[in-house]
Amino acid sequence: MLPKASATSEVFSSATCSVDPSAGSSRESSSSVGRAYCLKKRNAKNEVCTVIVPVRPNGFGYESKLEPSRELIRRVREYLDERKIVGTPICVQGPVYKEFNVSLALTFKSDVFDEGKVKQKIEKELRHYFDCLDGDDGNGWPFGKEITSGSVLKQLEKINDILSVNYVEVFDLDANVLVEKILLKEDELPFLNKVVIEKR
Numbered sequence: 001m002l003p004k005a006s007a008t009s010e011v012f013s014s015a016t017c018s019v020d021p022s023a024g025s026s027r028e029s030s031s032s033v034g035r036a037y038c039l040k041k042r043n044a045k046n047e048v049c050t051v052i053v054p055v056r057p058n059g060f061g062y063e064s065k066l067e068p069s070r071e072l073i074r075r076v077r078e079y080l081d082e083r084k085i086v087g088t089p090i091c092v093q094g095p096v097y098k099e100f101n102v103s104l105a106l107t108f109k110s111d112v113f114d115e116g117k118v119k120q121k122i123e124k125e126l127r128h129y130f131d132c133l134d135g136d137d138g139n140g141w142p143f144g145k146e147i148t149s150g151s152v153l154k155q156l157e158k159i160n161d162i163l164s165v166n167y168v169e170v171f172d173l174d175a176n177v178l179v180e181k182i183l184l185k186e187d188e189l190p191f192l193n194k195v196v197i198e199k200r
Contacts, residue, residue: 031055032072034133037143039186047091048084051143051187052076053132062127062134065191068094095132095143097191098184099173102126102152105166105198115199118161123195129155132189140189147190148181166200 034055043049054068068076077092084090104122112118128134129151135141149168156165172179173193184190 033068033076034066035140036076041186043091045089045091047089049091049093049187050076050080051093051095053095053140053189056133062124062131062192065097066132093187095189096185096187098147098182098188099191099193100147100182101171101173101194101196102192103167103169103171103196103198104152104156105200106156106162107164107166107200108161109163112161118159119197121161122156122159122197125155125159126152126195127192130190130192132191143189144184144186146181146183164200 032054033052035053037051039049039051052068052072053066054072056066060066073092073094077090080090080092106122108115108118129136130141130147133140136145147170149170152168152170153165156162156168169178170180170182171177172182182190
């Protein structure tokens with residue numbers, strides 16, 4: 001499977017990633033790389049870090065985290081090593097996933113007869129929206145972009161089967177608390193762990 005051509009922040013420049021801009025991007029190193037992002041700040045070891053997300057394997061849905069294999073990390077690092085500016089320490093890593101749950105209380109329209117099917121549709125839409133490869137505007141949820149209850153609500157407003165939204169709750173699994181928003185660090189992506197839907 002070939003990666004999408006529109007991924008953001010994948011072409012490295014000498015100003016941001018200390019890699020020769022004529023050398024291409026980490027996604028050129030392997031068709032198994034679905035997305036690549038160069039962190040703006042160096043890590044504690046003073047390394048320039050590139051975060052990679054692999055393509056989604058056949059049969060995998062949005063319920064599975066996408067983690068690069070050691071072999072893929074090795075290939076990308078080798079590719080960048082050959083093209084980096086001399087003396088630049090680099091690292092290649094997978095994303096850090098920020099896990100959260102969403103709980104909803106919804107009223108469906110009167111012509112909805114198969115509530116189970118509608119609930120599956122809602123869950124699929126939300127998982128797609130927060131997906132690391134296909135989410136947000138279609139190019140994957142941006143690294144470091146916050147998760148808010150408002151963003152969940154906006155997605156629900158697009159689903160015609162819903163008459164009204166009684167409440168939206170976002171639960172931060174790391175902090176073990178209900179929140180209005182979850183702040184993500186630059187190397188973090190969201191992962192929607194569970195969707196609970198209550199009919200009102």
